[in-house]
């Protein structure tokens with residue numbers, strides 16, 4: 117987007133409208149850790165604020181000493197993403213500072229941070245949070261379990277305790293968060309809902325905005341236009357938390373187990389860095405790892421468990437069906453008979469369906485074959501820019517089914533959807549991925565069940581464990 | 597463990613005998629990423645006296661964007677063996693297309709120099725860029741008709757020898773044409789060009 121400046125505008129204000137004025141700078145920088153050399157930041161304004169002691173300058177990259185029982189050595193640390201894995205640092209001769217400069221490749225897609233880059237943060241008088249505008253409008257109802265979980269969550273917020281909410285897929289976990297968020301806003305707390313995936317941010321932000329219509333809800337993800345206003349309620353990808361420091365009074369981590377949060381230590385540290393020291397972290401997930409459960413226990417955090425879906429019907433139990441040498445057959449241009457029959461059944465019954473594939477390659481080889489069964493069948497993967505549109509087409513019954521990678525394993529709801537996993541023995545389909553995938557089936561109260569089949573070339577432990585867990589959850593006695 | 601510079605996948609390239617006993621640099625990107633780049637066939641060369649190695653496809657667009665605008669300097673290494681293979685035996689004096697000093701300071705590095713440096717190719721700067729104007733914002737006609745982009749560096753003596761100009765990308769050929777004219781007028785025997793990418 118380009119701003120058109122006219123001469124009168126320039127004469128009226130001292131700085132151009134592109135630049136932030138003093139109070140705007142405070143609003144924007146509060147809790148943020150930002151690259152200094154950005155077009156909307158006017159150098160003179162920042163210099164003034166530094167002189168006043170309101171803005172702190174932090175070097176982008178810093179040498180830190182690490183000591184273990186044997187050695188003491190120096191390491192590079194990126195002060196934005198806090199990465200200390202030396203593999204992610206690169207040195208070069210810098211034409212700007214005219215010496216050897218080190219930069220961080222770990223967070224480079226947010227604008228490069230190097231030794232001669234300055235990061236700035238607001239340390240001046242804080243912005244007063246005005247809360248009278250934060251109304252909470254929600255007319256849904258809770259099941260007794262949801263009600264209980266939501267009360268427990270509010271309790272943890274009040275006591276500033278970490279909390280783990282374990283809610284099965286389709287339990288209505290977002291709704292459980294609403295009263296807790298309302299409580300935070302009311303008590304002048306700044307809240308961030310963080311989730312590893314951009315899709316989830318895009319899905320959550322409008323839902324949350326709707327129940328807090330007078331609150332400025334800011335959605336942050338890679339490529340999002342950053343609104344410069346202060347916002348008390350931020351919905352962000354965990355990656356975006358690199359750009360915050362001691363900002364939040366409460367951080368809610370949604371889908372805590374989803375890739376890449378569990379994989380990437382620095383993302384976990386990003387959550388720690390973005391929150392204030394005493395601020396609690398509230399985790400919400402359908403598939404908590406043992407590590408997460410232990411962490412909560414150790415920190416004496418609260419926990420809630422919702423074993424039933426909001427419509428109280430049981431979770432669909434996967435059935436296993438062998439599909440030997442599917443890879444070879446698909447590569448040779450043939451859909452294995454059982455899989456073909458399954459898709460034909462869906463087409464005949466006009467049931468929307470998802471077929472999960474272990475790799476993009478195999479899926480792309482197969483899509484043409486499926487299109488011979490029905491020309492409108494589409495395929496989606498993580499780098500597909502039309503992903504949202506294709507999911508919408510399926511939801512609106514404009515296409516009969518989608519082939520997908522694990523990218524659609526969570527966050528999407530399609531009424532009446534039937535699910536097949538091809539090659540469920542593949543390593544990428546671990547227990548939690550399989551449970552999440554199964555969670556797509558039977559989400560709506562009108563169609564609480566559906567077919568869930570794992571087509572495999574040999575049953576794995578992960579498949580067994582996923583099924584065992586689902587069966588166990590269904591057998592639990594619950595309060596009604 | 598090394599990770600692919602482009603997709604972060606772990607790099608488990610085999611230490612082949614070839615890698616051990618030649619000075620071939622270790623690859624920094626995975627096979628999968630490498631396959632997305634498209635080599636130019638001899639019949640596809642668009643400009644006279646210019647050899648380009650790769651097509652400007654989507655993968656190359658992303659690469660160049662991350663390298664130049666994302667300032668990811670190490671990405672110069674991705675094509676170092678290609679560049680080395682092509683240039684190491686050249687008898688001509690290698691002259692990179694320069695950046696304007698202000699532009700270079702802003703980007704913090706000169707991408708062409710960096711491509712050559714990591715490929716261990718010696719080069720000599722003979723040219724100076726006179727304008728900071730971005731060529732990409734001009735029409736083809738404007739670029740062809742504009743005045744000389746370059747001047748000779750004061751301390752550089754052009755001899756009656758062969759020169760090989762190097763640029764990262766050739767899009768209209770005008771930049772290289774300007775530099776060629778300047779060197780030929782100053783007494784060069786022959787000037788040819790090399791570009792990593794043909795736009």
Ligand SMILES: [Zn+2]
Pocket residue numbers: 194195196197198199220221222223224229
């Ligand atoms: Zn970093």
Ligand SMILES: [Zn+2]
Pocket residue numbers: 210211212213214215216217230231232233704
């Ligand atoms: Zn520098």
Ligand SMILES: [Zn+2]
Pocket residue numbers: 600601602603604605625626627628629630
């Ligand atoms: Zn790669």
